[in-house]
Amino acid sequence: MPRVLSGIQPTGDLHLGNLLGAVLNWVQDQQQADSLYCIVDMHALTVPKQPGEIGERTLELAQGLLACGLDPEQCTLFVQSHVPEHTELGWIIQCVTSMGELRRMTQFKDKSEQQEFISAGLFTYPALQAADILLYDTDKVPVGEDQRQHIELTRDVAERFNKRFGETFVIPQASIPRIGARVMDLQNPTNKMSKSSDGGAGTVYLSDDLAAIAKKFSRAVTDSDSEVRFDVAEKPGVSNLLSILSALTQRTPEETAAEYTQYGPLKKDTAEAVVELLRPIQTRMAELKADPNATLALLSVGAEKAGSIASAVVERAKNNIGLLPRR
Ligand code: TYM
Numbered sequence: 001m002p003r004v005l006s007g008i009q010p011t012g013d014l015h016l017g018n019l020l021g022a023v024l025n026w027v028q029d030q031q032q033a034d035s036l037y038c039i040v041d042m043h044a045l046t047v048p049k050q051p052g053e054i055g056e057r058t059l060e061l062a063q064g065l066l067a068c069g070l071d072p073e074q075c076t077l078f079v080q081s082h083v084p085e086h087t088e089l090g091w092i093i094q095c096v097t098s099m100g101e102l103r104r105m106t107q108f109k110d111k112s113e114q115q116e117f118i119s120a121g122l123f124t125y126p127a128l129q130a131a132d133i134l135l136y137d138t139d140k141v142p143v144g145e146d147q148r149q150h151i152e153l154t155r156d157v158a159e160r161f162n163k164r165f166g167e168t169f170v171i172p173q174a175s176i177p178r179i180g181a182r183v184m185d186l187q188n189p190t191n192k193m194s195k196s197s198d199g200g201a202g203t204v205y206l207s208d209d210l211a212a213i214a215k216k217f218s219r220a221v222t223d224s225d226s227e228v229r230f231d232v233a234e235k236p237g238v239s240n241l242l243s244i245l246s247a248l249t250q251r252t253p254e255e256t257a258a259e260y261t262q263y264g265p266l267k268k269d270t271a272e273a274v275v276e277l278l279r280p281i282q283t284r285m286a287e288l289k290a291d292p293n294a295t296l297a298l299l300s301v302g303a304e305k306a307g308s309i310a311s312a313v314v315e316r317a318k319n320n321i322g323l324l325p326r327r
Contacts, residue, residue, distance in 0.1 A: 003170075004035040005138040007080070007129070009044045010057040012195030014064045016204040016274065020180030020247045021144025023068050029142055030075035036136055036306055037070060040080045042087060043129070046122040047115060062295050064206055067285040078302030080132065085310035089131035090124075092317055096161050097127045101153055107146065130154035135310040137170040145181040146192060148174055165320040169313075180247035186220040189236035206282070210275050217241075217271035228260040238263065241270045248273040 006026060008018060029035050041058050058079055070077055080086050102108065105126050112118045121128075133141055133154050141151050151174035158169040183193045187202030194203065204213055222237040230253040232239045242253040245266070249256070260266045288295060319325070 001032075001034045002139040003137055004029045004033040004140045004142060004175075005038065005133055005136045005172075006142050007038040007040040007043070007132050008061065008065070009040050010054055010061045011044050011047075012057075014061065014068070014206040015193055015195055016206075016244065017144065017183035017193035018195075019068065019206070019277075020183050020244065021146075021177065022142060023065065023070075024180075025142045025175070025177055026065075026075070027069035029140075030071060033140065035075040036138075036309075037065065037075055037077050038080050038086075038132060038306070039065075039078070040129075040132065042080045042090075043125060046119055046125050047111070048117060048119075059292060059295060062299055063285060063288040063292075066288055066295065066298070067281045068206075069281075072298045072302065076302045076305045077298065078306045079299055082299065082303035083307045083310050085135055085307065085314045086128065086131055089135050089310075089314050089317060090128040092321070093131045093134070093157060093161075094124050094127040096164070097124075097130070097153070097157050101156070102126060105149060105153070107150070126150050126153050127157070130157050133172050134158055134169045135313050136306070137309070137313060138172045139170060140175045141172050142175040142177075144183075145176055148176060161317075165317075165322075168317050168320045177247070179243055179253065183244060184236060184240040186216055186237075186240070189221055189240045204274060206278060206285070208278075210279065210282070213275055213278065214271045217267045217274070220267055222263050226263065228257050228263065228266055230254050230257045238266070241266055245270040245273055248277060 004026075006022060008022065014023070026035065026037055039058050039061050041054050044054050044057075062077065062079070065077060066072070102123055108123060108125070111122060115122070129150050130153060133151070141147075141154075143151065151172065155171050158171050162168055185191045185193045185202035186204070191202075201216060201219070204216055208216070220237060220241060222241075223235055228238060228242075229235060230239050230242050239253065242256050246253045246256045
């Protein structure tokens with residue numbers, strides 16, 4: 001069975017971009033692969049947080065992922081800080097990653113522009129992400145388009161390590177969906193939908209009231225002509241709606257476009273498809289929130305399973321480097 005690993009940060013509520021770009025594919029992969037999904041709380045430390053905030057968000061995100069359909073019988077769901085091998089291998093990977101490679105990461109450029117305090121961790125973040133992946137002999141990493149560059153770096157660094165120290169790491173491949181890999185903000189359709197975008201009018205959160213979601217779509221920015229056509233460069237708003245609806249109805253954006261002559265019905269049908277996706281997820285989320293201990297217990301089992309794989313891989317890496325083994 002192929003091994004799949006992916007990760008998500010506990011910073012802000014899950015949104016439609018996370019679902020279409022990543023999480024819905026995780027739910028599918030768990031049936032066909034040995035799948036591990038990691039809530040990367042150590043990554044969330046790279047930008048300043050209030051004391052206590054990350055823990056609460058981590059639990060909530062775990063509940064959100066379970067509500068979306070991750071099944072602990074079929075996959076391993078765990079929290080990064082519960083498996084200390086992540087930071088241990090993270091350091092080793094930092095030492096085989098160059099400053100130049102890290103400087104080229106577009107996500108660092110974007111995120112550092114938004115920060116007053118730019119932590120060293122924000123800069124070396126992609127090395128920790130590479131460790132997350134390499135720790136599990138991962139074959140496939142299901143992510144949205146914005147993570148492509150980080151997975152490429154992971155491959156380069158793993159190859160470099162293997163060349164220097166002998167076969168150690170499996171070289172992973174990114175798995176990026178054909179449709180939905182880059183869901184855009186409904187108000188600024190040239191920016192990707194994100195947890196941190198201001199105000200929230202352009203972001204559809206899993207926790208949004210269903211009536212509010214319909215409103216967000218009815219107010220989605222389109223353009224001043226009225227032709228329904230899939231053309232990301234010329235018609236970003238309309239193309240985003242077409243992508244969202246197509247991802248949820250298993251069609252191509254071009255096929256979807258052929259069915260509409262006006263923006264109003266396109267917005268309405270897209271909103272309806274999203275509301276129908278989220279309705280059962282919200283019901284399940286409410287059930288999970290009523291019993292936080294059940295989720296905490298699942299995460300503990302997940303950390304146990306993940307840790308047993310990770311510790312063997314770290315040992316392999318340390319042995320191949322030639323660190324003195326402890327008696
Ligand atoms: P994060 O937490 O920003 O996002 C989690 C996943 O959601 C996808 N995504 C999107 N997909 C489509 N459209 C969007 N607007 C959109 N926004 C987010 C992301 O591509 C991602 O797949 N660095 C990672 C977390 C990470 C990781 C890993 C991922 C840490 N270690 C190891 C894979 C493997 C991140 O910040 O994702």
